[in-house]
Amino acid sequence: MRMPVLILMASAVGLAGCGDNSKTSQVVKAADEVASAPANYVGGVVQSQKLAVKVVDVSSINQAIQMFNVQEGHLPKTLQELVPNYLAKIPEPPRGYKIVYSPDTATVSVAKQ
Secondary structure (H helix, E strand, O other), X not given: OHHHHHHHHHHHHHHHHOOOOHHHHXXXXXXXXXXXXXXXXHHHHHHHHHHXXXXXXXXXXXXXXXXXXXXHOOOOOOHHHHOOOOOOXXXXXXXXXXXXXXXXXXXXXXXXX
16 A cells, blocks of 8 residues: 555656746746846946936037027027037037037937947
């Protein structure tokens, strides 16, 4: 009587160990994602900072253009007309970018060079 019970238990243990390893691979994948999280975070912060610099530069120039238009009665032909009364200097764009101004529409943008 003991022998069939032991055989049944041994079969159950053997079958439990066989099969799909997806849970193990999911645990390994999750561990890899946790290990790379600091690098992903730092990369995201750097990209956000670059975008923030571009947005701040453009918004300050747009504000100066609007002030120029109100006080002078026309839009500036170049951004240099804003210096020194409306801007102390034209902000430097991030490395690899340039500031583009369209006097017809009074739009300023930052574009890749």
